[in-house]
Amino acid sequence: MATRIMLSCHEASRLASEGRDRKLTILEKATLRFHIYLCAICKKVEKQMHLLAQAAGRSLEEEEKRLEEKGVNLPQESKDRIKKELPNS
């Protein structure tokens, strides 16, 4: 990667995505933050990516809550089977 100070939006959005999964180098972090500081669109996109991640995690929690409200439980036969598998007390 060329060592330039100013990233393009394309490069910045790629780096922002990478930064969600690995530690960026000091240079990468600095060039990214510099671009975001100057670019309102990329600032928006970074926030939206973050929101997407939060939403993804939240949607699983919502699914669990929905299952609970529907009364979805571990079937009793399953519970009995597990207890039977446990060494006898």
Add this chain to the structure above:
Amino acid sequence: MLYSHRFRRELLAVQTDVSKWVDRYGDILYRYALARVNDTDVAQDLVQDTFMAALKAIDNFAGKAQEKTWLIGILKHKIIDYYRKKSSQMEKSTESAPDVDAFFDEKGRWAIPVNSWDGDPDRVLSNRQFFATLHECMDQLPKNQFLVFKFREMMTFSIEELCNILNLTATNVSVLLYRARQALRKCIDSNWFERT
């Protein structure tokens, strides 16, 4: 093997605890698994495996306050193992999706509209329509992009775990995640947003 009286009492106490745990945490673990594997039989098996593993590892268990967290941690690993075994059955699809490069001009500047979403993230995250749109957009993703997004962002698996499950390098995974995130963001942007 001969046990001392005290050892046997402690052993019984531990076994009783795990039996109680089935009643106390079985339902929670089951729903956690079901939300992630979408298969009632598999979910039941994973919960059973979790309790069996918990019994074996009981010596590592630190303290009462972390029971649920500890059990869910074991279950999460069982889920990862499940997907890793399943991966050989997953189709290795070829990507045929809108290329992210098309979102930018020849100088690398944004070439598609990027709208403002509701300024308040909490309001967005409480909006059912947003989640419906998210799921519709996820369904439109190519298979591999869908999977990396699901495993990474929904289930918070590590990159290494993704590599193991999908049999890809970290670089492959990184590219797929980038494409998935870009595609989803654009899809949601096009289909749902509230002007601030």
